[in-house]
Structures are given as C-alpha cells and as structure tokens.
Amino acid sequence: MYQELQKRFEQHLRGVLAAKYDLQLDSIPLEIPPDLKFGELATPIAFELARKLRKAPRIIAQEIVAALAGLEGFAGFEVAGAGYINARLERAEAVRSTAGSISHPSDKSKDVVRVGHPVHSLVEHTSINPNKAAHIGHLRNAILGDTFVRLLRAAGQKVDVQNYIDNTGVQVADVVVGFLHLEQSGVPGVSAEEQHTLAGIKKLMAYLAKEVDKNPSNRENQFDYYCWYLYARVNNWYLALDVIEQDQALVAKCKQIRLDVLHQIEAGNNEFAEIAELVSTAVLQRHLDTMLRLDIEYDFLPRESEILHLKFWEAAFEKLKQKGVLYYENEGKNKGCWVMTRPGAEIAEGDLNEDAKVIVRSNGTVTYVGKDIAYHLWKFGLLGKDFGYKPFFTYPKHECWISAEQGVEAHPQFGGAQAIYNVIDARQSDPQANVIQALRGMGYTDQANRYTHFSYEMVALTPRCAVELGYEVSEEDLKRPYIEVSGRKGFGVKADDLIDKLIAATRAEVDARQTGGAEAEAARPRIAEQIAIGALRYFMLKFTRNSVIAFDFKDALSFEGETGPYIQYAVVRARNIFRKAGTTPEAELAAFAELAGIHAYLEGDAAEDIWALWLRAARRTLVLEQCIATSEPAHLAKHAFQLAQEFNNFYHKHHILTEEDPARKTFLLATAAVALRELVLALSWLGIESPEAM
Template sequence: MISAAISTSIDQCTKSLFSDLGLPCPADLTIAIEQPAQLEHGDYATNIAMQLAKLLRKAPLHIAEALKSKMEADAELMKVIQRVEVAAPGFLNLWVDWGRWAAAEIGGEAGVGAGATSATQPFQNGKVVIEHTSINPNKSAHIGHLRNSCIGDTLARLLRRTGNQVEVHNYIDDLGNQLADTVVGLQQVQLDGEHARFGDFCWDTYAAVNKAYGENPALLEERTRVLHALEEGGGNVAWLGLLVAERIVREHLAEMRAFGIKYDLLVWESRIVREGFWQAAFDLLRQTPQFALETDGKLAGCWVLRETEAEAADAGAADKAEGTDSAGDAYHKDKVLVRSNGILTYTAKDIAYHLWKFGVLGIDFRYQPFEAEVWSTQPTGEAAPFGRADMVINVIDHRQSYPQAMVKQALAVLGYAAQAERLRHVGYGVVSLSPAAAQELGLDTSAGKASYAMSGRQGIGIKVAELLDRMEGVIDAKRSDHEGLASREIAAAAIRYYLLRFSLLTEVVFDIAQATEVTGNSGVYLMYAHARAASILGKAGVVEPLAAPAFAEPEKAEHALLKQLADWPDRLAAAARELTPHTLCSYAHELAVLFNNFYGACPILKADAESKAQRLWLTAKFQATMADALGVLGLPAPSRM
C-alpha cells in the first residue's frame, strides 16, 4: 500500500526529528494520510507538521520542511514517490511516480490488497466465527432476512480476503415462539389454496394463527404447551416441530445459495438445551453473585442476571443526562434468563452458545453433514474442530442490541472479559417497502407514507424466492443481449448489491425499479463496467497479464483512475477493520465511474503505441481490481453482460 509506505516513512522521520531535538516522541501520535480532492495538491497529503507544531513549539512550515528533507532521504519511500512539496500552512503533498508504482510489486496483482492483509486481521493469527442469517425456521424468508445474509456473507468474504480464518454459522432457533406458532397453526388452522413451497404454506399458516390468537386468546395456552414440548423433545409435537424446521431450513439454504451465500455450520438451538449446554452455562452462572433466583415481586420464580455496579453507574449517568429516572426499571436491572414457568429466554441459550463459540464451556457438539459442504450439530455425529473462536461477529438487527449486550455482560461476569471484548455485534437497519413495492403487494398506500413496514404476523412482505423471480423478469425484459450472464444471475447480483450499498444502520426502502437500474450506484452498472474492460482487452488480443509500460505523464482521467486503483488496498483494509461492507460498494462505484470517464476521455485501441500500452495496462489493472471488489461483494465479474 502506498499510504502504508508513506505512513511508515513519516513515522520514522518524525521520530528522527524528535531525536534531533533531544525530545521524546509521543507514543500516541496518529499519522493521517489522505488523497486530496484536487490533483494539484498531490496524490497523497498529510497534516502531520501542524499536529506537531504545539509539541515542538515551531512553525508548521518549518517542521514540514524538516520532514520533507528527511523523507527525500528515505530511499525506500522514493522508489514510488516522485516528489514531496510543502504547502501552507504546513501540509506535505506527495506525488506518486506511477511508472515505478506500476512496475513494483505494490502495483502488481499481488499488491491488490496484499499489503492490507496482516494489518486488517481482527485477531492476529486467530479464528473469526461469523453468525448470520439465523432465520426462524417457521416460514419462507423475506428480503429483511436477505439483507442480514448479504451483510454476513460479505463480511465473511472480506475477512477471508484480508487473510483471516473464518467460520460461518447459521443459528437455527427451533425452540422459539415463531416455530411454536407455526406448529399450533398446522394443528389448529385450516388453510385452502395452492402453495408452491412448504415455506409459503407456513407463511400463510403463521399469519392465520396470529389472527386466530386475537379472536381466541385461549389458543395462546396451546402455544405455551407446544413450547414446552419442543424443549423437552421426543414426543409427537417435538417431531412435528423438527420436521417443519428441517424442511424450511433446506428451503432457506436453497434461497440463499442463489445469492452465493454459504455456511459452514448449522447450530440447532434444541441441541443447546437437550445436550446440556445451557445446564453447563447455568452451573457457571450460579457461581456468580449477579445470577440469582428472584423470590418476590413481578419476577418471582425467574432466574435473572443482575446488572453490575459499573452498569448501574452507567445507567444512572445516562438517566441523569437524559433527565429520566429508571431506578425501578427492569430493563436496566433484571435480565430474565429463565422465566417462572421454566421456559428459557432466547438470551439464556445465546449465552451458552457464545461460551461454546469461544471454547470455554467445557463441552462440545457432535456433527454430521446436512447437505453439500454444510455441517449440522447432531448428537449421533462425529467430532469436528468447529467453534473455539478468537473473535465472534454477530450480524443481527440493530434492535437486538440489548440482548447482545446481555451476552457480553454474561461473558464478563464469568471472568471472560477478553472474550467479551472480542464479541462484535454488527447491527443493521430494517428493510421496508417503497410505496410502489407495497402497492404491487396489494397494500393500502393511501396514507402516502415514504415506506411501508413488513410484518410476518400479518403475512406482509416480499418473499426472497418471489423477489428473485420478479427481478429476473424485469432484467430479462430490459436487456437486448441475452448471450452473456443469465438474467437470474444478474437479478441476484442486483438485489444483493442494493441491500449492501446502504450504510448499516440505514433503513432500506426496497424498490425494484431502483435495484435494476443500469446506471448510477447499482450492481448492474458495476458489472457492465467490468464487462466493458474485458471486451476492450479481448479486442486488443490481451490474454496474458500485461507488463507495466513506461508511463508517460498521465492525462487527467488516467490520473484519477490511477489514484483510485492505488487506494484499493487502503479501502479494503478499512472495511475489514471497521466491518463496513457498504464502503466497498462506494469504492467499487467510484472506480466504475472513473473507468467509464477514462474510457470516454482517452482513446484506447486507437491511441498511439505508447498511449495504447499505458491505457491497456490501466484497463487490465481496472479489470483485476474490479473483479477483486466484486468477488468480495459476492457479485459475478462477467466478461459479457
């Protein structure tokens, strides 16, 4: 990475400057390197001299000149930097020697992101477990679930791409209220009509039984009975629940596979309960003063995880800042893990699961193949090296921040503070429907809202399989050339990119027309740019990787594209460090725009020999970098659309 080379040089030169002055260099100095928006300000710039002005009690321009002299004496840096200039009030501006950059390893294929690898590993030489999807196995998946899966899968690709060992889990909640509702519905509600898939039938069953609860509240007692039966296992109801869950999980996996989403392990919640994982966690928690059985009040009979003194202080400070008083608020104080009727909360099972994820519970699952390349927890299976994570990343709706904090607190209470620090919750905003999409589903949009929420209980939403079918039809109708990538692949890529490109906490208002646009910030636009580059190289007869040419002074469009290409390792590193897939979408879109600008401004195949060699190399470099970015985002890199 060019920025890493610059940062290393500035760090060494700064230490040398402090040493020359007989002063200790501060250990917490942050060196910021940026790419200026204006080309006349250099390819890279830093304000380090202004940061040092107060410490050294010297003018920033004087400090910048001293650093400039030291940097120019750095032979390693000057292999890729053409010149260094000082600009008022104390900036250091650096220009890259693009010919040397192209010829060096930092500009070759190995350099595309390779320099980012070791610096971006969340846990050096460790294992990262990513949990995502984790859909209730009681009905077909909808696009809100798909956003979770696309984010999680992209994080897995991103962390693998930057040199991490990654294991992907899909947690199957086969003991929850939702599955119990579907089981009650299958037993108590009569449905008519044709359904293409079992999950679609259960979609309508789930909506119907929730309507029935409103009409006949006594039916809720049946749900409680079913929940107990599912937890106990072995009886007719438990087997019915297992058959429903397994059938729907297979449908979910097939739906996700169409989007390139894969898993290593399915972890079934029932196995956590029936094979003693919760009991082992319970025994550990009972040894702590924070976990106790309530004997009076509204939580009498419940096992709760009480807040620590530090939490109480934090909550009190927050209340004081907000002008509120939550002195008796159970939300802060009483975190129920086992209800008075003996039913475990979701968080209780999640605590046991995370103790196992980090390899500190003392017991393990057994495993067997569920389908191709996907394993499943199964008591009659075999031993395998799953779990034992050094870092855990959970992709879960941002509204689940509180339960995630409870899991983190439980780890800390049990003495696993280091593991608690290495538990990361990647929250994201919900997916709702645009007015046009809602209207297509037959919803009443007369209220004129900007978006319409989905509701599984009411049967309102866009199913993943139906969305892919619709999008395939839209893509097929729009395209004139059907010889390239299949319309279904383009549709899946368009949907996936649309769900990824928004910042994580943004509510995504899904609109079919926007997702299939061929211009603007869309997956289709990115794939077209890659296909255009492939076409140019094909017409030029390029079949082998091109050697870097002797670079002439690049034109403005070439220069802008070069800077963006050089920035890929930094952007890849930042996305891995911050766990932000949407920043990769921004990078890829900017790259496609700059390549198309370059294509429009600079003749390639009809250029003179020197310019043609340079521009073909740039085109090949763009294609390789875009293919890398598309691969991390989980999109195809087609040679023809």
C-alpha cells in the same frame, strides 16, 4: 501498494519527529488529499504540533519537509495552505508496483492485509426462524454477513460461517398450531381429521412438492410460501379475527394452545415435536436454496433443539453462578428468579435491582438470553461441551453440517473461535449487550472485546411499494416515510419473488440488447442471473449498516448509475477491449513490465485522470482493512463503484485499439488490465460475479 507507501511515510515521519523534536506520537493523522494537485498523501500534523512547539504550523511544516527529503517511492514533499504537508509519489514506480500486485487473494505473499497473526473468526448470519419464507429483510442480513465473510477471508482469516436455527421457538410453534388447528389446502385422499396429523402434513408436503415439480415457476406451492400464509393466518386466529370477533374466552384458549405446543416442542419426543422438526427442516432447506441463488453458503447450522437437549444451559448455569454473574432474587418483582445486572447499570451495594435481567424464571425455565449466553460460551470454546454433528447439505465444493444429539464420528471442528461477529438487526442490541456483559462478568474480557454485534437497520417498504403489492395501508401509514415489514402479518416482499422479478427484468434487457450476439443466446439466462444477483447484492451493500432501507421496486430494479450492473458493465467493456485486440491482460501486463519511460504517460494535465485510476486501483488493501476495522462493507461497494466510474471515464477518453504509438498502446492496455483485475476482485469480495458479456 498505497497502504505500504502510507506506512512507509508514517514511519519516516515518526523518525523525523523523534530526531528533530524528540516527540513520540501514538497516532499520526494521515489523509488522502481532496485533489491530486495537493499530491497523493498528506498530513495536517503541523497544526497539532503548533501549540506543543509554540511555533506557527507553517514553520513547523517547513522544518519537517526539509527533514523528510529523500524517501524511497516518493518524488517530494511540500508545504501547502496554512501548514499541510503534502507528499508526491514517484508515479512510475507506483504504477509498476501496482501492475505487479497480486491478482488472487489466496496469494498471501505480498499485498494482502495481515493484522497480527491470522485470526480464527466465526460469523453468524441469516438465522431466519424456520417457519416461513425468507423476505427482503433477511436478504440484507445474509448479504451483509456473506460479504463480510468474504472480506475476512480475503484478509487471510480462517472463518466459520454459521446460521443459527431457532427450531423450538414460538415462531415454529405458531406454524405447528396452524397445522393442527386451521384448515389446510385440500389434498386428494386426506380427510378433515387426517390433515391435522403428522401423516396428513407429510401428505400435504408431498402433494405440494409434486405441484412444484409440475410448475416450478409458480412459487405459491413451495412449502416456505405455504407456511408464510399459514403463519399470518395463525396470528389472525390468535386475534380471533377470522373466528368470532371480541371473544375473549376464545382468545385465551388460543394462547393456551400455543403455549402447550411450545412446551411440547421444547421437551421433544412427542408428535408435536416431530411435526416441528419436519416443518422447520423443510423450511430451512428452502432457506438454503434461496440463499444459494445469491451464492451464499454456510458451514454449520447449530439448532436450538440441541442446545436444549445437550444441556448447554445447565453447564453455563453452573459457571454463571460460580463467577457470581447470576444471583438469586429474594424479593421484589423478580422474586424467585436468577437474574443478572444489566450493562451500565449502577446499583448501590445491597439495593434491590428491579431492573435486572431475568435469566432463569421463577418456574425454573431459562430465557432466550440465558440460552444465548451458553451458545456464546461454546462459540469461544469456553463451555466444556460440544454439539454432535451430521452432514446436512452438500454444496458443489463443501459440506454444510447441522447439529445433532448424536452425530457422526468424523466431522470438522466448529466453535472455539478467537473473534465472533453476529449479524443481527439493531433491534436486538439490548439482548446482545447482555450476552457480552455476561462474558465480561465471567472474566472473559478478551472474548468480550472480540465479540462484535454486527448490527444493521431493517429493510422497510415505502408506502407506495406496499400499495403496489396490494396490501391495505392505513391513512396514518401512508404519511410515513416507510412501513416495517411484518412476518406475523404476512406483510413484506418474499426473497424468491424479488429475485425472480430481477431475473425477469435483466433477462428482458439482455434479450433486447442481443447480448453476446445471435450465437450467444444459450448463455443469456445465466448472464441475466449474474446481473440480477449483482444488482441485488450491490443494492443491499451500498447503504451503510445503520441506515434504514426504504425498499422500492423502482430503486431495486434499477441497473443504471450506482448499481451492480454499472460495475459489471465496466468489467465487460474492459474484457471486450482485450477480446477485440486479440490479447490478454496477463500478456499486456508482461509486456508493460518491459516497457521503458512510462513516466511520460503519467505527467501533465492530460494524464491526471489515468494516474487517478491507477491510484484508486492501488488502494485495494487500504479499503479492505477499513471495511474490516469498521465492520462496514459499504466502503468496498463505494470503492468498486468509483473505480468503475473512473474506468468508464478513461474508456471514453482514450481509444485504445486505434492508438498508433505501440508503447503508449501497451501502457493503455496495462491500465485497462489493472482496472479489470481490481474490478473483478472487488466484485468477488462483494459476492458479485463478472459476466463475460452483457
């Protein structure tokens, strides 16, 4: 609603500027005044025009205001300060329009953001190496990505959600090395030799699965947890720390073992590759389970093994050579390689560019960036090749597909998107820039412009948190503001552990409060879960993307103040009003539509807070559009919190059920209904459920 009025005002203002001064401006600055006493909409345009028109800003503002008069939806315009133009809305009209605004995003008839024609977007997120359990850093990635998907869909876009699986990389190879060379957990009936074979590993997995069945609350037997520790052990082994310290020959031998395993996995069709496939698929399955706890689902899982075996790179290589993006280096340190110029590099014609990015090594193998270029050509439908597809995992409402060399006949279409978003942490901005540069170099300018590296900073641990968890922390690290999580060292907070902790904490809270009364005991586990997930998702979304999160259990386990549960609690309060009143929001909004003379409730000092609540509720689409334009979900998180805050304030000041004037009571109920509707909608876009009680 607000956005509509904003656009209407802007149009009108443009008309006035054209008629009066013969001016065509490409952008009109609009802002939300800092205080309602300045109106609801403002522009400092007169300051900008002062020089051009050689007049004082205040004079210009007065002239414009005189010409603005009489715009539908607006009560009036005035000049304030040194030359601000403030607009006042027709409050009753605005409130009516907001009350009648859609309640479901699938209804595209009215208030949904529509920027140009509907875009087909592809969002890649999560993309955890399938060799260990997910940790809090991965949670930030997945929650940001999933939330952004929800925002794009709310705006009417068709979105494919992809989770890229690097199942043939060094990280998977490292765990395979661990299985092949390090001692495994003793499984009855598996000999010392057998434990290092495919058969032995299968027995170990079956054994672990049985242990998990016996006691699901002990996550240490989960396969991803097992790999978490094994991966850390392997890295120690490479450093030869737990074998023979300082033995260089042994270290070299370890490195060679690792390289051999990696090459065999990449090549495929051998026992090592089979082990890698088994291990990575099992860990991937665990990642999907973990993410599902947070209500995060995927449409497609493209794997590196298929990018290799289906020769995506070979196809891309030809195109890159044709377009001259890659060139063969004849001298210098990159002699014998195919390289590309880095973005922003300025190299004089004929000069040797030693800083160029190597895409094909002198031994003929392709680097990570090369494979990524091929994959991104596919994303935009520019490669001329496609994956095979197999169903992999069935969610309650849809199927998740995985890449395959030979897929099934019938499958959905993936790839060929118009816009892509890659949720990848800020440390990878260089390789991402290289891929964009390659697309641009090939002449795919539109695609390069619609390629968004949705970057975010890491989640680190506060030193206090690290100590709490029992890690050894050096003197030096203790002085730092935060310590980086490291999968290699097994240093970090595992996602499932954190979620378990959160659920336990919310469960204790729910029990202590006797949520829902004595008869509602059966609903409490589910409610505790909803609150825990709400707390976690909000925690990851309240920070803007480029701020490092220094993780601490104290903050993450907080349910008060600017948190998810605070917003959920506002929802529950609103619902309780309707429950106690024996009515529904829909019924009250219908009654409200018939109510006359509502302007009386919106004027005067006492009504300012109620009007402010309506006004914020009306800003839904403005916030949505801003989030998409800036790739920043934190704006919506803030919006939801402020809305909850204003509702709580309203709730406290105006006791609805004891209101004696029936017309005013209807008005107050309608206010609560709109706040409730907007809170539930905003939370759903954040991927947070609204519990019935708490």
